[in-house]
Amino acid sequence: MIKTVKKLIAVCIVFSASARLCADVPSWVVPTALRFISNPDDFFYNLHLDNVDYSPCRADKRVEFRTNFLPTTLPLTWLNLNAKVRVLGDGGLSPWVPQVDFTGAYGRILMLDLLPSFMDDEDDDAPEPSMTNYSFGMTLAKAVSDETSLFAGFHHSVVSLDIVLPEADVIKITDDETLGELVIRRKDNILITGISNITGENRAITAYLGYGFNYNKIFSRIAWKRKHLEMGFNIYPEGLLVVHPFLGWKWNF
Amino acid sequence: MELLKMSKKTVILILFFCLCLALPAASLELAPYYNYQLGQGVSLSPDGDWGFLANLSNEIGVIARPIDDHSVIGYYSLSYQGPGLKHQEGREFRERYLNHIFVGRHHWYMRDMVLKSQFSVMMERRRAGTNETWDSGLYNFNRYGGSTTMERKLLGIGSAVTLGYNYVTFPNYSDLLAEIRAGADASDTEGTQNHHSIRLAYSGNISGTRFGLSLNPIFYTRQKVAVDKAQKDGSFYSDTLQRDIVISAYGSRSMMLTDRIVSEPGAEISFRSSNQNYQHFEFLTSTAPMSFHEGFFNYIEPSLTMPMSTYIGRDWTFFLSPRISWRFYTSREPRDSDGKFIKDENQRRTLFVNTMGFRKQTGESSATSLFFTYQTQSSNMEFESYLPYNYSGLSMGLRFQMEY
Numbered sequence: 001m002i003k004t005v006k007k008l009i010a011v012c013i014v015f016s017a018s019a020r021l022c023a024d025v026p027s028w029v030v031p032t033a034l035r036f037i038s039n040p041d042d043f044f045y046n047l048h049l050d051n052v053d054y055s056p057c058r059a060d061k062r063v064e065f066r067t068n069f070l071p072t073t074l075p076l077t078w079l080n081l082n083a084k085v086r087v088l089g090d091g092g093l094s095p096w097v098p099q100v101d102f103t104g105a106y107g108r109i110l111m112l113d114l115l116p117s118f119m120d121d122e123d124d125d126a127p128e129p130s131m132t133n134y135s136f137g138m139t140l141a142k143a144v145s146d147e148t149s150l151f152a153g154f155h156h157s158v159v160s161l162d163i164v165l166p167e168a169d170v171i172k173i174t175d176d177e178t179l180g181e182l183v184i185r186r187k188d189n190i191l192i193t194g195i196s197n198i199t200g201e202n203r204a205i206t207a208y209l210g211y212g213f214n215y216n217k218i219f220s221r222i223a224w225k226r227k228h229l230e231m232g233f234n235i236y237p238e239g240l241l242v243v244h245p246f247l248g249w250k251w252n253f
Numbered sequence: 254m255e256l257l258k259m260s261k262k263t264v265i266l267i268l269f270f271c272l273c274l275a276l277p278a279a280s281l282e283l284a285p286y287y288n289y290q291l292g293q294g295v296s297l298s299p300d301g302d303w304g305f306l307a308n309l310s311n312e313i314g315v316i317a318r319p320i321d322d323h324s325v326i327g328y329y330s331l332s333y334q335g336p337g338l339k340h341q342e343g344r345e346f347r348e349r350y351l352n353h354i355f356v357g358r359h360h361w362y363m364r365d366m367v368l369k370s371q372f373s374v375m376m377e378r379r380r381a382g383t384n385e386t387w388d389s390g391l392y393n394f395n396r397y398g399g400s401t402t403m404e405r406k407l408l409g410i411g412s413a414v415t416l417g418y419n420y421v422t423f424p425n426y427s428d429l430l431a432e433i434r435a436g437a438d439a440s441d442t443e444g445t446q447n448h449h450s451i452r453l454a455y456s457g458n459i460s461g462t463r464f465g466l467s468l469n470p471i472f473y474t475r476q477k478v479a480v481d482k483a484q485k486d487g488s489f490y491s492d493t494l495q496r497d498i499v500i501s502a503y504g505s506r507s508m509m510l511t512d513r514i515v516s517e518p519g520a521e522i523s524f525r526s527s528n529q530n531y532q533h534f535e536f537l538t539s540t541a542p543m544s545f546h547e548g549f550f551n552y553i554e555p556s557l558t559m560p561m562s563t564y565i566g567r568d569w570t571f572f573l574s575p576r577i578s579w580r581f582y583t584s585r586e587p588r589d590s591d592g593k594f595i596k597d598e599n600q601r602r603t604l605f606v607n608t609m610g611f612r613k614q615t616g617e618s619s620a621t622s623l624f625f626t627y628q629t630q631s632s633n634m635e636f637e638s639y640l641p642y643n644y645s646g647l648s649m650g651l652r653f654q655m656e657y
Contacts, residue, residue: 142285148618148657150287152313193313193331195287195655197618205619207289207655209311211331216351216378216387218333220291220309222653235291237307237333237349 036240041159041186042215043240047072048133048159049219050234050246051080052105054192055206056141056151058252059099062086066230066250072107080107080133090143098142103155105135125166133159139192147199151208153192160185188212202227227252286314286328287657294624294650304347306650309333326358326371335380351378351387366405373398389425396421400452410457417452445476464504471497479530481545489532489542497527497550505558516561523554531585533594544594548584555579568614575607588636595633602632602642622652 036043051068058064064084072078088100109131119126137155144150161184165171171179194208204225211218219239223232223246230248292308310332318324335349358371375396378387385391400417428442449472456465477490484491505519531549532542556578563571580602587600610624629645637643 144285144657145617147616150285150313150657193287193311195289195618195657197616197655199616205616205655207291207653209289209309209331218309218331218351222291235293235307235309237309237335242305242307 032240039240040161041184042217042238044131044133044159044161044184045157045186045188045217046219046234046236046239046241046244047076047078048107048135048157049210049236050244051078051107051133052082052135052155052157053223053230053248053250054103054137054139054153054155054190054208054210054221055194055196055223056099056101056139056149056153057084057086059090059141059143059149061252063253064250066248068246068248070247071244076109077111078107078109078131078133080105084139090141090149098140101139101141101153103135103137103139103153106133108132125168127166127169128164129162130164131159131161133157137190141196147197149196151192151194151196153190155190155192156187157190157212158185158187186215188214188217225250283315283317285657286312286316287655288312289655290652291654292650292652294648296646296648298644298646305336306648307333307335308652322362324360324362326356326360328354328356328358330354349380352376366403369402369404371400391425391427392423393425394421394423394446398450407457410459412455412457415452415454415456417454419450419452420448421450422447444474447474448472448476449474461507462504463506464502466502467500469499469501471499473497476529478528479532479545481530493528495527495529497525497529500524510561514561514563516559518559519557521556521558524552525554526551546585549582551584552580552582554581565611570612570614571610572612573607573609575605577603577605579603587633590635590637592636592638598633600632600634602630602634604628604630618657619653619655622654623649624652625649 051072053066053068062085064082066082066084067073068080068082072080082103082105084101084103086099086101088097090099091097092099112129112131116126116128135155135157137153139151139153141149141151163182165180165182167180173179190210190212192208192210194206196204196206198204206223206225207221209218209220218237220235221232222235223230228249228251230246230250232246234244234246236242236244288311290308290310292306294306296304296306298304310330312328312330314326314328316324316326330352332352333350336347353376354373355375356371356373358369361368361370373396377392377394377396379390379392379394380387381390381392387393396419398417398419400415402413402415404411404413406412423444423446426443426446428445450469451471452467452469454465454467456463458464473495476495478493478495479489480491481489483489501521501523503519503521505517507517508515510516527548527550529550531546533544533546534541535543556576558574558576560574561572565571582600585600586594586596587598588594606626606628608624608626610622612620612622614620626648627645628647630641630643632642634642
């Protein structure tokens with residue numbers, strides 16, 4: 001049991017250490033950490049939302065792949081890929097039919113996947129943590145002028161942290177019940193509405209607001225887009241960190 | 254399965270979007286509307302306490318004209334107001350609101366008249382304490398209602414007459430102190446804030462001079478009126494239900510002061526009258542009232558506004574919006590700093606709010622504003638253990654807007 005607790009603490013320390021930039025600990029860290037403990041799934045969910053871009057595919061492209069660097073791949077080694085496929089063009093069937101995109105995203109934290117291999121020894125197995133996020137849904141977009149388009153989407157989003165304890169360290173609660181796995185998971189259905197404005201060749205500014213029905217969660221993103229680079233910030237009014245700056249890279253085909 | 258377990262709000266929103274898509278599919282004449290706003294700011298109180306403010310709002314709408322002389326408008330708004338930039342929970346908690354508003358409206362254009370009818374649903378979720386979730390907020394409310402407005406010329410004046418009705422329900426409300434005093438359980442105070450509201454209004458417009466009068470009676474469904482003497486059941490509440498009435502009159506004039514400065518000075522006066530009275534208890538947990546105050550909630554509130562804006566160059570606008578209001582209670586004695594009522598005097602307060610700033614059009618559909626707000630209030634009410642009555646504060650922030 002003590003070994004298990006030590007390993008769990010080690011996992012937490014490695015995980016939180018990666019989120020800091022090796023600086024001196026400021027005074028706000030401890031209360032922030034306590035607030036994180038009280039609602040960890042919301043913090044992970046916000047990082048998941050950093051990974052996913054819910055705006056539509058460019059009108060002149062059919063497919064978009066996107067990955068987010070900050071604040072997920074760096075510093076958390078949270079690898080992620082976001083794909084959007086335009087299945088129907090704006091005005092394709094009739095002038096009033098909007099552009100229709102199917103979107104999907106998946107990501108996982110590499111460091112947590114590798115952690116057991118660093119901790120395993122011959123006599124003792126380590127806990128196996130894993131952190132994944134995924135999202136899928138549909139986005140509708142309609143150009144209302146040469147530069148401006150409006151969009152709306154509905155998406156199912158999930159983020160999940162699982163820690164599987166080694167068989168020898170499964171915690172016995174009662175004669176019939178044991179604790180062999182810790183799971184922090186959040187699922188939500190999100191409605192997105194937003195606006196996109198083309199500001200130049202391969203340049204656009206996008207703003208959207210999202211609402212999660214299961215947790216009454218509201219969030220927003222403002223993004224400046226270039227041909228490949230995307231940057232901006234997300235706002236989580238109820239989040240542990242209210243403003244998340246982000247940096248992403250995309251390819252359009 | 255969980256995807257299928259969608260809430261009513263989800264279903265309403267999906268139906269709304271289907272409507273938005275279905276209307277165009279029918280080859281209707283239509284125009285969409287969208288407005289996104291993000292505001293972030295800081296406020297500074299006289300005590301030197303910094304607070305962070307956030308305002309997020311999102312409005313979507315569509316106007317369709319299915320046949321000549323008729324148009325249909327669908328509108329949905331989602332907005333959040335609360336602390337921003339910094340997570341403020343626990344001891345630093347600040348109140349926050351989340352609003353959903355749905356409106357369906359029909360305009361019927363007749364030969365010399367326009368008839369506008371609408372229904373609306375508003376759901377406000379309010380977190381007034383750090384231990385509340387959005388769904389359990391004590392002051393959460395739902396408002397259901399509708400109105401009809403007739404616009405036509407009366408005696409040569411462009412006029413509008415409106416008749417509206419709303420039912421407001423507070424699903425989580427209860428009054429713990431009232432329960433303690435009455436020795437009752439929660440069911441005695443549940444629903445005591447629920448009310449019916451009727452609005453009858455007239456507004457007119459003569460060459461840019463607008464004026465109006467409105468009458469707004471409010472009928473509470475469970476809230477009883479406080480009385481001076483103990484009743485048979487041991488409480489200090491009669492069987493009469495609370496009824497309020499608010500009467501307002503206003504006037505304003507739109508003016509071009511120069512070819513670049515636009516202003517619309519205005520004045521308004523409101524009267525509120527209620528049959529509710531006030532039983533004063535010495536302490537929050539006292540069970541025996543110390544004194545009885547009749548007409549405690551009646552007041553008169555005049556106000557003056559002078560908003561103006563001026564264009565600076567092609568993309569910049571300077572705006573200024575001062576407002577001053579006075580509230581004179583007609584039968585409420587103020588209290589000294591020890592909480593004792595001051596005889597032969599009525600409570601009053603003066604509130605001045607001035608917002609000014611610059612707005613820059615940064616694109617076809619985007620704009621950014623820098624704003625400053627100064628607010629000050631003074632009152633002869635000196636007892637400020639629970640609420641401040643004399644204060645001043647400053648806030649400033651940035652607002653980003655995208656609109657089509």
